[in-house]
Amino acid sequence: MSDFRVLKKHFRVWRRLSFLAIGSYLSSRIDSATFLLGKLIRFGFFLLLIVSIFRFTKTMAGYTQYEVILFYLTFNLIDVFAQAFFRGIYLFKNDVLRGNFDYVLSKPVNALFYSMSRLTDILDIVFLVPIVLLIAYTTWRLPAPVTAANVFLYLLFLCTGMLIVLGIHILSASVTIWVIESENFIWLYRETMTVGRFPPEIFSAPVRFVFTFFLPIILIVAFPAKGLLGLLSGPWILFALAYAVAFFFLCLALWRVSLKKYSSASS
Amino acid sequence: MKKYLTIFRISWQRELEYRFNFALGRLRSIVVLLLLYSIWHTLASTTGTFAGYTQRELITYVLGANILRSIVFGAQARSVAAEINDGTFSTYLVKPVNHFLFVFFRELAQRSISTVSAVIEVALFSFLVDARIFLQVDWRWMTLFVVTTCLALVLYSLLNYTINLIAFWSREAMGPKFLFDWFLEFSSGAYFPMDILGAGLFVAFASLPFFYLLFFPIGVYLGRYTGWQVAGGIAMQAVWIGIVAHVARFVWARGLMRFTGEGI
Numbered sequence: 001m002s003d004f005r006v007l008k009k010h011f012r013v014w015r016r017l018s019f020l021a022i023g024s025y026l027s028s029r030i031d032s033a034t035f036l037l038g039k040l041i042r043f044g045f046f047l048l049l050i051v052s053i054f055r056f057t058k059t060m061a062g063y064t065q066y067e068v069i070l071f072y073l074t075f076n077l078i079d080v081f082a083q084a085f086f087r088g089i090y091l092f093k094n095d096v097l098r099g100n101f102d103y104v105l106s107k108p109v110n111a112l113f114y115s116m117s118r119l120t121d122i123l124d125i126v127f128l129v130p131i132v133l134l135i136a137y138t139t140w141r142l143p144a145p146v147t148a149a150n151v152f153l154y155l156l157f158l159c160t161g162m163l164i165v166l167g168i169h170i171l172s173a174s175v176t177i178w179v180i181e182s183e184n185f186i187w188l189y190r191e192t193m194t195v196g197r198f199p200p201e202i203f204s205a206p207v208r209f210v211f212t213f214f215l216p217i218i219l220i221v222a223f224p225a226k227g228l229l230g231l232l233s234g235p236w237i238l239f240a241l242a243y244a245v246a247f248f249f250l251c252l253a254l255w256r257v258s259l260k261k262y263s264s265a266s267s
Numbered sequence: 268m269k270k271y272l273t274i275f276r277i278s279w280q281r282e283l284e285y286r287f288n289f290a291l292g293r294l295r296s297i298v299v300l301l302l303l304y305s306i307w308h309t310l311a312s313t314t315g316t317f318a319g320y321t322q323r324e325l326i327t328y329v330l331g332a333n334i335l336r337s338i339v340f341g342a343q344a345r346s347v348a349a350e351i352n353d354g355t356f357s358t359y360l361v362k363p364v365n366h367f368l369f370v371f372f373r374e375l376a377q378r379s380i381s382t383v384s385a386v387i388e389v390a391l392f393s394f395l396v397d398a399r400i401f402l403q404v405d406w407r408w409m410t411l412f413v414v415t416t417c418l419a420l421v422l423y424s425l426l427n428y429t430i431n432l433i434a435f436w437s438r439e440a441m442g443p444k445f446l447f448d449w450f451l452e453f454s455s456g457a458y459f460p461m462d463i464l465g466a467g468l469f470v471a472f473a474s475l476p477f478f479y480l481l482f483f484p485i486g487v488y489l490g491r492y493t494g495w496q497v498a499g500g501i502a503m504q505a506v507w508i509g510i511v512a513h514v515a516r517f518v519w520a521r522g523l524m525r526f527t528g529e530g531i
Contacts, residue, residue: 028438028439028442030439031441031442038442038445038446041446055463188294192295194302195298195302198302198306201309202306204305
């Protein structure tokens with residue numbers, strides 16, 4: 001089967017799963033509405049915190065109000081995007097625990113793709129709309145003019161950031177096969193991601209080092225924002241690209257090793 | 268009382284059963300601590316003060332809020348709603364226990380473990396980053412702090428319990444609980460001192476019960492209030508406890524009439 005046909009087949013699978021997810025969300029309207037409202041409140045309160053901070057200061061770690069807001073919105077864009085499309089990973093533990101993963105393996109579809117995309121969070125897709133609009137507005141309000149090259153770097157590093165996030169989700173699935181009691185691994189990632197809400201310069205140098213090289217949250221969130229602000233040098237750009245690709249393929253290799261280790265013990 | 272202490276003991280043992288998940292869960296808490304510490308440390312590092320707080324007060328606020336969250340909020344349990352929805356709640360109806368007290372002591376075990384862990388984390392964190400903390404040595408302020416914290420714990424337990432009882436009316440209780448949790452986190456001052464907000468917003472939040480869960484007890488610890496303000500705050504905590512307890516009792520009575528034991 002050609003690559004294009006494989007892609008087309010998987011897109012059809014994703015579309016069907018997404019329609020099922022929409023049906024599920026529509027059948028529980030109170031939960032859906034309150035979850036969306038809860039997400040908006042969380043988003044709004046942090047925005048309020050940033051605006052409130054700037055009532056007392058002109059800069060935070062050298063950044064102006066709209067620059068800090070750009071970091072915050074970029075964090076939300078990447079985080080919400082991952083929540084929207086890779087939500088299925090949160091169900092993976094139960095699949096392994098109950099032996100349901102055996103059924104996934106027997107389907108004529110990539111098991112990793114199915115496990116990650118089996119639940120599309122429609123609420124998060126809806127939530128992406130105001131985030132993107134606010135990013136456009138914030139970009140317009142930035143103190144320095146934004147060039148086309150800056151926008152290109154922003155989009156490029158959004159893609160590399162997503163590649164690393166995808167790798168982390170694959171890593172989480174791999175760890176689940178090895179250690180079933182690993183529910184908190186993905187939640188640890190979620191919490192760690194929150195350090196990306198603010199510019200990395202608020203952290204001390206050793207902390208920045210850890211969040212750049214070992215837990216690459218700065219590469220995921222701060223690099224796109226810095227790219228848009230024109231603050232990235234050539235070597236850092238090359239490093240981030242190489243890191244993202246290497247990290248992703250390493251996680252993929254670990255998944256393949258884990259899959260071989262899967263013993264179907266629970267089924 | 269003996270049976271509730273037994274519930275506490277059993278819940279304590281159960282909490283310690285899943286140690287790997289517990290350790291990872293606490294690691295998450297350290298990440299949040301790191302973020303909040305870094306924000307306020309950065310903001311106050313230039314002049315030594317920010318928004319009317321000294322750097323030491325701000326750092327104490329952040330670290331203190333982390334410990335107080337463990338005491339007051341615990342794991343923000345949703346188990347009551349889940350038990351009502353899946354029908355296992357029925358078993359409590361035939362037990363000779365007060366359901367609220369049962370839940371309170373069950374969660375108290377989890378809170379105790381989290382609090383011990385939070386104190387160790389904060390001590391370790393403070394040592395690693397050389398954080399300067401304000402230590403309250405005046406026993407009168409410490410006594411008032413303990414009193415306001417205990418009242419905050421009771422108030423939160425009642426609020427959380429009442430929200431969980433929504434499950435009597437709807438199988439969709441998790442969404443409202445999620446909404447409640449996030450609103451609570453911010454409006455209680457878990458992330459930042461509420462008085463950095465504009466005057467209008469501050470007054471609006473001060474009129475809610477959440478204001479008395481974290482922001483008020485930490486303010487008492489820092490000695491930022493006059494004696495009359497503390498007395499007024501404690502009175503407000505008592506009033507809110509009375510109001511929420513009545514609402515909880517009403518919702519419980521009405522909810523029981525609707526409960527069908529579906530899912531048993």
